[in-house]
Structures are given as structure tokens and as C-alpha cells.
Amino acid sequence: MQKLGAATISNIRFQRLYGVGYKTIAKALGLSPATVFKYAATLPLSNFAQENILASEKDNQIKFAEKFAKEKSIIYPKVDEYFVNLLGHLFFDGSVYQSGKKYVLSYTNSSLLAIKNFEFLIGYCFSLTPSKLICYTGIKIPWFESKVYSKKAYNYLLNVSSSFSTSDPVGVPKIIFDSSTEIKSAFLVAFWDDEGCISNTGCLSGSSNSLKMISDLVKLHDSLGIKCHKLTQKRHKSQIIADQQSNSTTFLGLLSSKPCKKPKNFQCLL
Incomplete structure (x- = not known):
């Protein structure tokens, strides 16, 4: 000293x-x-x-x-295939919530490709960059969580849906039902990416905790000419079953396509 x-x-x-x-x-x-x-x-x-x-x-x-702690400036997205695809991911493997003074948009997946797709959509729709990428050690494989902090984006999304938790009685947002075939398809692509699975017998199914969401998804598929039915399982888990054999051409044509024409670094998982 x-x-x-x-x-x-x-x-x-x-x-x-x-x-x-x-x-x-x-x-x-x-x-x-x-x-x-x-x-x-x-x-x-x-x-x-x-x-x-x-x-x-x-x-x-x-x-x-x-x-x-200055609030990040953002752009406000238009309702296009990019945005509704992002909405789908936030509903099915993501979340939109407030934690203390933080306003969080997050997405979890075991695939880094899926995480990168989400981060691309966040950047494209809101001009935001991820705040945090976390890797968790799973029982069999690791999984990842991407977090974005933005009060403005949080408030904007809550104008689209009052909740993004399928533990709540949420359904498909009205703006999607009222939109074009391409918009509806982009939302469904997110659902099948995040929640879809195929059995060894070729049965394609996806599940959600929200019966209303599953009911709305059946209607949304039906509006595209794709026949599905819902099945309520134990513990209030609901499931949508796609009748792929009777409308395989329509199903694959609409849901196997990418949400829209996009840069080379964006890849749809289906």
C-alpha cells in the first residue's frame, strides 16, 4: 500500500x-x-x-x-411461413415465460440442427440473437436449450397467444386458421418436427398435454385434406394419429416441404 x-x-x-x-x-x-x-x-x-x-x-x-440492461431493439415480424414455424416450435418444444425481471423465449431439443434452425428463425423474425445456449447431460444423449431474452418479443408473442404452455388449454392461434395453405403447413411442420414419431408399423403420431391443441391440429390437418384422428391417453395426454396410408401424397406434399424458400443455412427437419 x-x-x-x-x-x-x-x-x-x-x-x-x-x-x-x-x-x-x-x-x-x-x-x-x-x-x-x-x-x-x-x-x-x-x-x-x-x-x-x-x-x-x-x-x-x-x-x-x-x-x-437496455432493452434490445427488435423488428416485428409479419405473419409468414417463417413466423408461424417459429410459433409452432415455441408451442411444442419451446416456451415463452417471465422469470423475475427476465422475459424468456426458449427452445429445447437433442438436435443441434434443430437448435440452429430455431436461432435462425429468432434472428429472421425478431432480429434477435440467442442470449444463452445450455447443454444438459441426458440419460442416453445430451440435449440443448437456447434462450433469448426480450421483453418486446415476449409481449408481442402474448398478443398472438395468451400462453405457450400446452399444460394450459391453448390451441392453434386464430391467425393460422385464417391464413393460407403455406402458413398452415409451416405450423404443422413445426409440430411434426418437435412432437412427431413413427412406429415400426409405420404409424405416424404426435402428442400434446393440451386436448384443445390436439383437437385444433386435427381440424388444421383436415383443412388441408389430411385425415387424422385424436386419441386421449392416460394422464390426460392427447395424441394425434395421421392416417398416412389413405392420404400419403397430400401429407408428404404439404408437411415434408420446407416452410418457405429460405437461405441455405436453414434446414427443415422433416
Whole structure:
């Protein structure tokens, strides 16, 4: 620790008695905060000095928040194949939620390709970049979670659907039912990407905790000429079964296609 002259020590104490913070004094005099603290910590401070210190700390907190916690600017998406494909992923393997002061859009999958597709869609639709990519150790294989923080995107999405949790009685958003064949197909692609599975007998099925969502998906398939039926399983889990044999051409034509023409780095999983 530096050995100081009487004039410097006097200057430290004078500034501290006026209510100047340790770091501010240290910066002004070219000293370390620890050195300033050594010579000023025991000084009795007046109410005026204490108020100055509190005001300075509050001002620093505001400046820090303005610099590091500033809300990200976004673009607002139009209702196209990209956006409804993103909506589907947020419903089926994703989530939109608030945690404390954080507004989160997240997506989980064991496939890094699926994660990259999600991140592309977030960037394309909202001009946002992922805030965090987490790798979890699964029982058999690892799985990944991509998180994006944005209050503006969160609020925008809640105008489309009041919830993105299929534990709630949510269904297919009205804007999708009222849209074109391409829009409907892009939403269904996300469902089959995230929830679809095929048995060794060739039965194609997908499940959801939301009976309303499954019922709406049956209607959405039907509007495209694809016959499906729903099956309610134990623990209130509902399932959609695609009758692929009787309408395989229609099914594959609509749901095996990519949501829309897109850059080379975007790949649909179907």
C-alpha cells in the first residue's frame, strides 16, 4: 500500500467528509480504493455527506442499468411461413415465460440442427440473437436449450397467444386458421418436427398435454385434406394419429416441404 504525504491524506479526508465515494476519490488522485479506504473509513460523516454518497450510488446504478440492461431493439415480424414455424416450435418444444425481471423465449431439443434452425428463425423474425445456449447431460444423449431474452418479443408473442404452455388449454392461434395453405403447413411442420414419431408399423403420431391443441391440429390437418384422428391417453395426454396410408401424397406434399424458400443455412427437419 502506498505511503502518502500529509497533503494527500488531507485531500482524501476533505473529499470524503464532503460525501465523495472511495472509488471517485481514488480515481481523481491516482490511488487505489483500498488506500483511500485506509485513510477515510473511520471519518464521522454528516447527514449531508451521507446523502451525497447515497445519491451518487443511485446515479451510478442508473448509469449501469442504462448501459447494460437496455432493452434490445427488435423488428416485428409479419405473419409468414417463417413466423408461424417459429410459433409452432415455441408451442411444442419451446416456451415463452417471465422469470423475475427476465422475459424468456426458449427452445429445447437433442438436435443441434434443430437448435440452429430455431436461432435462425429468432434472428429472421425478431432480429434477435440467442442470449444463452445450455447443454444438459441426458440419460442416453445430451440435449440443448437456447434462450433469448426480450421483453418486446415476449409481449408481442402474448398478443398472438395468451400462453405457450400446452399444460394450459391453448390451441392453434386464430391467425393460422385464417391464413393460407403455406402458413398452415409451416405450423404443422413445426409440430411434426418437435412432437412427431413413427412406429415400426409405420404409424405416424404426435402428442400434446393440451386436448384443445390436439383437437385444433386435427381440424388444421383436415383443412388441408389430411385425415387424422385424436386419441386421449392416460394422464390426460392427447395424441394425434395421421392416417398416412389413405392420404400419403397430400401429407408428404404439404408437411415434408420446407416452410418457405429460405437461405441455405436453414434446414427443415422433416
